Amino acid sequence: MLAPGRWTVHVGIFVEEMRQGASQASAFRDVFELADRAEAWGADCVWLGEIHFTPTRSVISASLQVASAIASRTRRLRIGTAVQVLPLNHPLRIAEEVATVDHISEGRFEFGIGRSGVVRTYDVYGIAYGESQARFREALEIIRRAWTEEQFSYSGTFWTYENVAIWPRPVQQPHPPVWVPVTGSKETIEWAGRHDVPITPGLVPTRGLREDIIRYYARCLARHGHRLTPEHLNIQASAYVADSKAQAVREAGPYTLYFNQTLFSHGNVSDASVQRDAGYLTSGSFDYVRPENLHAVSGDRERFRGMTMADVERDAQQMPWGTADEVIERIVDAANHAGASTVLVNMNRGAMPQAMFLEQIERFGTKVLPALQAHRVTRTLV
Numbered sequence: 429m430l431a432p433g434r435w436t437v438h439v440g441i442f443v444e445e446m447r448q449g450a451s452q453a454s455a456f457r458d459v460f461e462l463a464d465r466a467e468a469w470g471a472d473c474v475w476l477g478e479i480h481f482t483p484t485r486s487v488i489s490a491s492l493q494v495a496s497a498i499a500s501r502t503r504r505l506r507i508g509t510a511v512q513v514l515p516l517n518h519p520l521r522i523a524e525e526v527a528t529v530d531h532i533s534e535g536r537f538e539f540g541i542g543r544s545g546v547v548r549t550y551d552v553y554g555i556a557y558g559e560s561q562a563r564f565r566e567a568l569e570i571i572r573r574a575w576t577e578e579q580f581s582y583s584g585t586f587w588t589y590e591n592v593a594i595w596p597r598p599v600q601q602p603h604p605p606v607w608v609p610v611t612g613s614k615e616t617i618e619w620a621g622r623h624d625v626p627i628t629p630g631l632v633p634t635r636g637l638r639e640d641i642i643r644y645y646a647r648c649l650a651r652h653g654h655r656l657t658p659e660h661l662n663i664q665a666s667a668y669v670a671d672s673k674a675q676a677v678r679e680a681g682p683y684t685l686y687f688n689q690t691l692f693s694h695g696n697v698s699d700a701s702v703q704r705d706a707g708y709l710t711s712g713s714f715d716y717v718r719p720e721n722l723h724a725v726s727g728d729r730e731r732f733r734g735m736t737m738a739d740v741e742r743d744a745q746q747m748p749w750g751t752a753d754e755v756i757e758r759i760v761d762a763a764n765h766a767g768a769s770t771v772l773v774n775m776n777r778g779a780m781p782q783a784m785f786l787e788q789i790e791r792f793g794t795k796v797l798p799a800l801q802a803h804r805v806t807r808t809l810v
Contacts, residue, residue, distance in 0.1 A: 448779055455486075459487075461786070465789050468793075469790055469794065471797065474508070475509070475510035476494055476495055476510065477491065478509065478544075479546075492525045495507045495537065496529050496533075499532045499533035504536075507538065509541070511609060512540065513542060513543065515550075516549065519568075520589070523575060530599045534599060539606045541608055565619060569584075574592065575603040576602045576603065579593040606625055606626070607628065607662055608627055608628070609628040610628060610645075611630065612713070614644060617644055621647075624649065627641075627660065629641040629642050637724040637725060640718055642661065642810060644716045656767075658806070661769065663772070665774070666773075666777045667749065668788065670751070671751065677741050680749065680778075681744070687778035687779070752796050756796050756799045760799075763803070765809065767810075769805050
């Protein structure tokens, strides 16, 4: 399922968090202005989350409709989902809507898919949290077949169809690029390796955990006749461009705290033990991870809620925060180490004011992006 001909270093701008005090109408205007500016300053892609029932966090609950609106007002910018939550949606409907967005954008759509860690969303939709993995796999199989077969029948656990054909088909053939985030569970890594699907190795990983994920993923790919390439890996980076590291911490730090203490904790289940109890993970989900890296997948919720500015300042020493040169160096080093051809950059962790976000897009676009787009990642970690 790997799509050929991807970028060398693909830099995306996440558009997700709703700024504090924004009305719903202004939040949508902000999203569209951000997309316009991202295209003007040279970004390759914007990424839209799918977030439900959290009114203080985001207005993007219907990401494909927002993607369609962005596609109609841009000409070069690619539009991706980060991510479309497959277990919560009807797969044939998603297949039709993604194909439609791909046409409206003239082949500029990126299909990021996942399961979501927000238990409340599953509860409201009346879907068992423990079914998310099985529903995810079944949904994508249906979507893939709907895109690539003239007519098909399917008999599964959750959906059954006879003689189905969808119209339109996607512009990009055989379908838009597909990728899946991996927080660490080996079940998702094994599935991605079997189907040759690119991954994001760890959402907020330590370098050691990222290494473990990539090495296990490479073995899974090889087991099914595939070979790891830079196009298989997307890494994330939270960047902030300032005149100094201290300025970056001072300006972006409070929003990082707000994200961790409030936004990320709203209905989100990150604790691995809770996820196992709910059936989201198995007892062996992390048995490939080296002991010294297990702390990075524990997901202790209090670790996020209890973060302080001192923690932000400590973490920032290893992050792409600071001068343009330091941001470039940190992102290039991370991409080279992972052997990843795609970098998804978040410059708005914590719903900063619109003017501040726009300034970051301009700074990043003029001072950082040209160096990243000129870079070449040619080697993999394994």
